[in-house]
Amino acid sequence: MTNLKIALCKSSLLGPVSGADEIMLNYAVHLRQRGYDVEVVLLYSPNENDQYLRRLRSNGVPVTIIVRKSFLFAVLRMLRNLFSSVLFFLFLLRRAPERLRKFWQVALRLIAHLHYRECRAYFARNRPNLMHVFTPDSGAAMMIRAGHELGIPVLYHEMGTPHHMPMLEDYYRRLETVLPLCTEFAALSPRLASDWLVRFPFLRSVTVLPLIMERSKTFDLRGQLSAPPEETVFGFAARVEEGKGPMVLLDALATMNRERPVGIARIAGSGPQLSEVKARARELALGDACEFVGQYSEPLGRSAFMESLDVFVLPSLAEGTPNGIIEAMAHGIPIIASAVGGIPDIIDSQSGILIPPGDADALADAMLLLSGDPERRKRMGAAARERYEQLFEPAVVVPLMLKVYGRVAGNGHMAIASGNGHSHPWADVQLQTAIETVPL
Structure with missing residues (x-):
């Protein structure tokens, strides 16, 4: 293991399918494979059959759950699962999705703040060299505050776009109060970095840190499925x-x-x-x-x-x-x-x-x-x-990610990994506040 201790942080896993969870899992697995001391830190317990939890464990990535029993979170998740199986709720959901999802976001945020002491106590005991917080996430603001109060460098990594659905606007307004506490802000591409600088002009800069995607096993299925060959x-x-x-x-x-x-x-x-x-x-x-x-x-x-x-x-x-x-x-x-x-x-x-x-x-x-x-x-x-x-191949993204980690952690921590001999095209992209936005 290297001397750099990394905590990848989210409220919970959002399976069965979640883009943010897939990104976090790939980061964790490739860091682990390269000998880094990495753990995934969740505020709440995920479902035991969650595919991301299973894949993290099968790859030897430690998963820490800060609040193993949260009655309010359990009730909220039970209600969501129950409603999702009721046709009448689906009827309502099609007609008022933003209102219902906004309620879900507000409820999760309030529950997260009830567990602030437990969150802070965990990070005080374990003290990673850096916290990598994936957002949008209902517990992000609380985790950022905890890390800042304890003097732990925080990398805020935005998975989304400022041109988001209206139901997330309240979330991002509240997030503005804690973003200045982060050591560094990262987006997934140069254009998104530019857009986020316009959305949050008080940021000094935005780093580009792309996702990792590893190609899975291939199959020869094109001729075996139902489409006629001419279609x-x-x-x-x-x-x-x-x-x-x-x-x-x-x-x-x-x-x-x-x-x-x-x-x-x-x-x-x-x-x-x-x-x-x-x-x-x-x-x-x-x-x-x-x-x-x-x-x-x-x-x-x-x-x-x-x-x-x-x-x-x-x-x-x-x-x-x-x-x-x-x-x-x-x-x-x-x-x-x-x-x-x-x-x-x-x-x-x-x-x-x-x-x-x-x-x-x-x-x-x-x-x-x-x-x-x-x-x-x-x-x-x-x-x-x-x-x-x-x-997006691991061999080009991991060295870039470790370069960012070394900069965020500071204090002499050097994160070094061998790549494939090619520098990532976005390796030197760190957009400053005065940058002009790129038109679509």
Whole structure:
């Protein structure tokens, strides 16, 4: 083990599928593999069958739970699980999602503050060299305060975008009071770093620290599934909600197939808009052109889904740096996505096609272009794979992450790891407050 003790911090794990949990898990596993003293610190107990908890443990990453029994948190989680299984609640959720989710966020924040003493006492006893706090998270502000009071350097790592859903606005307003207590603020891409500097102009700078994505086992499934060989398979994998643009995808699919069957959409995921999306598919008479394959929750399932696709599509209205896009790139799949959030940092003209958010006609045009040109798809897929290797492969991200850790921890702590001999393209990106924003 090295002399750098690292605590990766969240309130709890949010499975069955969570982009933030996937990012944290990959950081933890690769730090552990390189001999670093890393632990995941959770405020509350996750479900014992949570896939991220299971994968952390199987990779030898210690998981510490500060509050093993929180009656209020247990009740809140039980109510959420109960309501999620009631059709009437789903009916309400489709019509008032922001109000219900805002209540959930407020309740979690209040419960977190009830456990401040326990949180502070834990970090006082264990004293890591740095706390890496992943957000947005209901317990982030409390953990940041605890670390600051104890003199522990805190790296705040924002997983999202300032162009978020309205229900998160209150969360970020409250977060402004503790952000100055952090040693360093990191975003997932240069464009997001620039956007966050505009949102929080009091920050001195924002560092770029991308996610790590490791390509899973591959399968040869394209010829074994239901799509006719002359039809192009377009895949969507995300939470099925308005912000991810599933309705835009269906409208584009209907337009593309208006004269003759050209392609099918394979949709993986679950979420509050799933029943509406299925109803819309029936309304558009998409039939076999739209497949709902359910929610995958394990690396092999994700990999098998990606290997069944010709093109990955994500027409989001707002985004950070979506795990789904990066996993598709790792599998050599061309991308069609909205030019929002950090996506333009990920996809260039060689590896995919960017479209305006919410523009179903532009999406249909892009899908038609790629469906009729398998050679272009092949070239774009190869470029996507190369871009993944440059930006998100563990061998290039881990050295950058350790450089940031060494700077945050200070006091002579040096975090050094060998990479693949190539510097990360974003290695020297640390945007200052006066930077001009990059237009979409």
